[in-house]
Amino acid sequence: MVTVRLPDGREVQHPDGVSLMQILQAIGPGLAKAAVAARVNGETRELFSTLSNTTVELQALKLDDPAALQMARHSTAHVMAEAICALWPQTKLVYGPPVDGGFYYDIDLDHKLTPEDFPRIEERMAAIVKEDRPFTRYEVPRDAGMKKLVAEGNDYKVDNAQRADGDVLSFYVTGQPNSGCWEDLCKGPHVPSTGRIGAFKILQVAGAYHHGDANKKQLQRVYGTTFPDKKLLQAHLDQIEEAKKRDHRKIGQELGLFTLDAMVGTGLVLWKPRGAVIRYTLENFIRGELVRRGYQPVYTPHIGRLELYRTSGHFPYYKDSQYPPIFDNDTARFLNDLWEATVERKDAAGFNAGEQRALQRLDDLDPEIRTTLKTRGFSDEGGKADRNQNAIRTMLAESDGYLLKPMNCPMHMRIYGSEPRSYRDLPIRLAEFGTVYRYEQSGEVNGLTRVRGFTQDDAHLFCTPDQVEQEMADCVDLTRLVLKTLGMNDYRVRIGLRGDGDKFIGAREDWDQAEEAVRRAVKKADMSATEAAGEAAFYGPKIDFIVKDCIGRDWQLGTVQIDYNNPKRFNLRYIGDDNAEHRPVMIHRAPFGSLERFCGILIEHFEGAFPTWLAPVQAAVCSVSEKSEAYARDVFALCQQAGLRVELDASSERIGAKIRRATLEKTPYVLVIGEQEVAGRSVNVRTRSGAQLGNFTIPEFLHAVAQEIAERRLTLLATASGAAPG
C-alpha cells in the first residue's frame, strides 16, 4: 500500500506499483495534464516512475518549476537529437545534457550544421512534439546493454555506457518500446511525452572537443533552450538581446572609450582619451589607498633577461603563452631566417633558395654560430629540415635574450633582494601598475576582457610567516573595498587550490602550509568562498574574485595569491630577531586584476553611464542661443578651473539637440545656459536621466558636484524627491 500526502495536507492511498501519473490522474485529470514531473519526498521524479509499500509527500511539478524545466530541457535535447538523426541518418550522437539556461547535444556529423539548418530541425521537432509520443524508459542488464550498443556501432555511446555507474543501463524510447521509435542511451529523467516539452528554440552550433580533449575529434555542439511557453521563451530571447546592449565592446565604440586596431595587433588596446580618463581615475583611487596602507611605489621595465624568467619558472614553463624572446644581437634574426627557410620547404630533398641564403649568411656572419649549431645537430647536407629546426630551437632556448615581461613579480623580487632586509622592515609592500604581455590563444582574445597586453594594479608583499594571515586578510579587504566603491556586489569568491596535476612547482609541504593560510585569511575576512582544486597559480594557491560579463561569461578580476616558492627560487632572505637568516613569504595581489579587464566589466556594469567621479566628461555646458554664448564660455572656464571635466557646446544647434547629444554620451550633467541664466548669473542643471534639478549659482553647483566626486558617489545629485538614478 502506498500512502501519499499532498501539499494541501490531504492523504490518499493507492495500491503498490502505482505510477506517479496515476496518482495525479486520480487527483484530477487537469493536474495530470499540466504536470510534467513530481517531487517525491523532495526528490524530482518522472511521472512514469512507480511507488510501492511506502508513505510519501508528493507535489506535482509544472514547467514553471526549475527542476521540471531542467527535465524538459533534457527531453527537448532528445527531441532535437531525433530530428537531427531523421534529417541526417549518419549522425552519431554523443552527449546531450541540460545546462544553465538551456541544453545542448554533441553530435558527430560530417555535414556542418549552420543556422540555416535550424528551421528545418525545428520543424521536424515540432512534428515530433505534435505526435506527443511518450518517453518510455527501459532497463537492461549491463552486459546486454553493452552488447546492444556495440552492435549499433556508436563508439561514443559505448564510451558513455562504460562510464555509467550501476548494474543496468537505461534507454529512453520516444514512443512505445519495440515500435521502431527513436531511442537513446540515457539515465533520464524525462517529461512524460514529447508534447509536454514546452516552447523551444535552437540557438547556435559550435565546435566542442570530445571529453574536452583537444587531441580528440572535434564534435558539433548544438545549443538550444526550452521555456514553459512561447511568451517566456521570447522574453528570455529579448533579455539576451537586452544584455548585449551592455556589451563593453559596443559601448566602448559608441562612447569612444577605446579601440582595437588590427594594424596594432590582436589583443592590444588603444585607450582613447575618454577611456583613459576612466582608467587613470581608477589608478589614482588605488594610489590613494596604497599610501594609507603602507605600500611603496616602484617602477620596473617592460622586458627582462630570460635568465630572470628561467629563475622564476615562467620561461620556459609558459613558453607557448609568451611572445617569443627578443635577442640582443643579430643571432636571433639570423636564426629566425634560418628557421623560416627550413620551414619553407620542409620536405625538400636539397636546400632551397632560402636555406642557401641563410647558410651563406651563416658563413659570412659568424662561424662560431655555425659550429654551435652543428654541435646541436644542424646538418648542412640538405634535406634535414626537421633535424635542423630542432637544432635551431635548442640553440634559441639556450641563448640569452629578453622576454616581454609576462609577470611583474620577478622584478619586484629583485628589488627586495637588492639590499639586506631585517625583520623590522617587514612587511615590505611594493606596488606598481605593471604592464605585462601574454600571448593568449587567438580564439581567446576578447574585447578588453582577454587581451595580450595589459596592466595589473600589482603589488608584492614580503612578510614573515606569522604576518601572512593578516596581510592576506588586508589584501582581501582592499579588493572588497574596490568592488564596494564601484557598487559591484554581484561577484563570487573562489579559493584556487593545487589539486592533482603536474603544472605546479614547489614542495608539497609549502603548498599545504599556503593553502591553510589562504583558508584562514578567507575566514578572517568573513567571506563565503568556494574551493576549486587545480585552480591555483603554478606557484601557489589563490583567492579570486569572479564576475560575469553581459552574456554570462565568468571573468577573474581581483586576486590574492600566496607564494612560498618564488622567494626560495630567488633566495630571498631577511635577518630575524634571532640574528639568523629566514625566508620571507610573498603575497601577490591585484584588486582590479587587470585594468583592461576591469574597465571592460565596469563599462558593462554601468552600461556606460559612469558615476560622476569616473565619467570622462562630467558636465556639458550648452548655450541656448548666441545671446547666452559668452556667459556659457564663462561657465565653462569656471568649471574647468575648478577641476571639473567639462565640455562646451556653443554650436548653432537647438538646445534639444545639444541635450540629446550629451545624454546619449551619458554625460552626468547638462548645464543649460539661456538668457534667464545670463540674467541670474546661474546655471540650469539637468541630469542624463532627464531629471531637471533647477537653477544653481556656479559656486553652488561646483560645490555640490565636488562633494559628490570626493565621496565617489554612485548616484547623481538629487532633487527634493531623491537621488537621480545613475
Add this chain to the structure above:
RNA sequence: GCCGAUGUAGCUCAAUGGUAGAGCACGGCUUUCGUAAAGCCGGGGUUGAGGGUUCGAGUCCCUCCAUCGGCUCCA
C-alpha cells in the same frame, strides 16, 4: 590553437553575377531657437587583403588577415 559564422563609407545596414546606395555622423551655408534630433547643399568606398572562375564579381571558388560565438587554454 580547433570548429563554425561574419567582414560594404566613421557607425548601423541595403544592393538576382550587370552603373556600389540609405540613415546617422562629418564639412559648408541658412537658422539663434529653453530641456532627447531645424533646413538645404556637399565630400566621403581599390566592398578586409591577395589570387582564381567569368564578357562582367560586393555577390561564386581558394589562401591569408581580422572580428564574433563556442571548445580548449588562462602565471
